[in-house]
Amino acid sequence: MDRIVVRGNGPLNGQIPIAGAKNACLTLMPATLLSEEPLTLTNAPRLSDIATMSALLRSLGTEITSMQDGKVLAMSSHGLDNHKADYDIVRKMRASILVLGPMLAREGHAIVSLPGGCAIGARPVDLHLKAMEALGAEMDLRDGYVHATARGGLKGGKIDFPFVSVGATENALLAASLAKGTTVITNAAREPEIVDLVHCLRRMGAQIEGEGTSTITIQGVDRLGGATHPVVVDRIELGTYMLAPAICGGEVELLGGRIDLIGAFCEKLDAAGISVRESDNGLTVARKNGRTKAVDVTTEPFPGFPTDLQAQMMALLCTADGTSVLEEKIFENRFMHAPELQRMGAHIDVHGGTATVTGVETLKGAPVMATDLRASVSLILAGLAAEGETVVNRVYHLDRGYEHVEDKLSAVGAKIERVHGE
Numbered sequence: 001m002d003r004i005v006v007r008g009n010g011p012l013n014g015q016i017p018i019a020g021a022k023n024a025c026l027t028l029m030p031a032t033l034l035s036e037e038p039l040t041l042t043n044a045p046r047l048s049d050i051a052t053m054s055a056l057l058r059s060l061g062t063e064i065t066s067m068q069d070g071k072v073l074a075m076s077s078h079g080l081d082n083h084k085a086d087y088d089i090v091r092k093m094r095a096s097i098l099v100l101g102p103m104l105a106r107e108g109h110a111i112v113s114l115p116g117g118c119a120i121g122a123r124p125v126d127l128h129l130k131a132m133e134a135l136g137a138e139m140d141l142r143d144g145y146v147h148a149t150a151r152g153g154l155k156g157g158k159i160d161f162p163f164v165s166v167g168a169t170e171n172a173l174l175a176a177s178l179a180k181g182t183t184v185i186t187n188a189a190r191e192p193e194i195v196d197l198v199h200c201l202r203r204m205g206a207q208i209e210g211e212g213t214s215t216i217t218i219q220g221v222d223r224l225g226g227a228t229h230p231v232v233v234d235r236i237e238l239g240t241y242m243l244a245p246a247i248c249g250g251e252v253e254l255l256g257g258r259i260d261l262i263g264a265f266c267e268k269l270d271a272a273g274i275s276v277r278e279s280d281n282g283l284t285v286a287r288k289n290g291r292t293k294a295v296d297v298t299t300e301p302f303p304g305f306p307t308d309l310q311a312q313m314m315a316l317l318c319t320a321d322g323t324s325v326l327e328e329k330i331f332e333n334r335f336m337h338a339p340e341l342q343r344m345g346a347h348i349d350v351h352g353g354t355a356t357v358t359g360v361e362t363l364k365g366a367p368v369m370a371t372d373l374r375a376s377v378s379l380i381l382a383g384l385a386a387e388g389e390t391v392v393n394r395v396y397h398l399d400r401g402y403e404h405v406e407d408k409l410s411a412v413g414a415k416i417e418r419v420h421g422e
């Protein structure tokens with residue numbers, strides 16, 4: 001298995017290009033199942049999760065041509081010859097559940113394995129299933145699979161989510177686009193990835209209003225056509241690399257970065273004493289003089305502070321001046337990076353969904369284990385701030401969500417390399 005070796009670093013300077021969003025691409029790709037005509041995505045990220053979604057779609061009958069080194073995905077689902085999303089693929093990635101809505105809407109039935117994914121909490125899919133029921137589908141759970149049927153097709157309905165779910169909102173949007181009549185989703189997620197999905201569906205001919213707000217109204221159409229759509233910038237990759245100069249010092253421009261994607265995070269950086277400004281080609285981050293200040297962070301659905309940046313923010317706060325309290329409100333088991341950061345000398349106390357971090361002057365390099373996608377990259381960031389060498393093991397998690405992480409960081413002066421294992 002590959003490992004990443006990081007050495008404590010001086011200031012970083014230069015530019016880092018930000019890729020298209022993994023989480024947007026993973027919801028845009030299943031939209032191909034809604035149409036017989038081609039859907040082409042540009043600005044796609046080159047990640048193993050995208051390869052997993054490609055394998056899943058191919059298993060259902062979608063033809064996919066990857067061009068420009070994977071940055072362009074041309075998909076065609078003119079004939080679907082299989083309605084079963086198999087456990088062997090679905091278990092690798094929770095986002096696989098997103099084929100349920102579109103398959104059901106187009107074909108009237110679907111069999112989808114219950115997903116696996118990162119071990120960051122229970123993460124059930126009950127809201128996805130309830131949304132399909134609200135659109136008239138009958139759901140039956142057996143042998144680890146969801147068997148969904150909509151005799152006579154899906155019908156528009158009222159979907160009122162008890163709490164915000166990004167994935168369930170996406171599945172509901174995909175399904176309702178081809179349902180008969182009007183669907184109103186209340187307590188919908190407002191994430192930029194939802195807005196991007198709606199923009200793509202609209203290009204395909206869907207009639208949707210209210211994206212980016214908590215109430216989305218979908219007027220179902222009989223058929224959807226083809227489209228070409230650019231994947232929105234990855235706000236989580238953006239925030240992750242913004243933390244590199246925040247931790248090491250220096251000044252780095254994140255190409256393609258946008259404040260509107262990441263406002264709550266930028267406010268916390270500002271409070272910590274990190275400068276963020278809009279520049280010609282994105283966002284420029286610089287560490288002001290002196291030690292980073294402690295700040296309290298609570299994760300929330302968009303536009304709040306993203307749970308997917310909590311681990312990386314913790315890496316910054318490990319060396320801040322003072323005590324920071326991080327509250328995780330989205331996933332119940334998302335502090336698995338804390339014991340690994342402690343191995344590097346961090347002072348962290350975890351009680352339930354709250355982590356209290358008391359900053360130390362310096363971290364010390366150590367061998368550490370990546371436990372999930374965002375935790376892996378937080379250990380790399382911590383390694384950049386540590387004295388000596390940090391070896392991050394189990395980096396396959398990292399490859400699910402960050403393309404060429406070692407190239408992007410070494411281009412701005414970080415001492416980082418990948419060591420290939422057998």
Ligand code: UD1
Nearest residue numbers: 023095123124125126127128164165166167168308330331
């Ligand atoms: C998406 C992102 C993930 C991010 C998360 C929250 C993708 C591929 N993944 O995940 O990176 O961390 O949003 O921003 O886009 N829940 C239920 N029942 C359900 C669905 C969710 O109880 O049917 C719970 C989850 O366990 C969690 C909360 O709802 O506690 C929010 O999860 P959700 O927004 O659905 O996350 P995902 O869409 O899975």
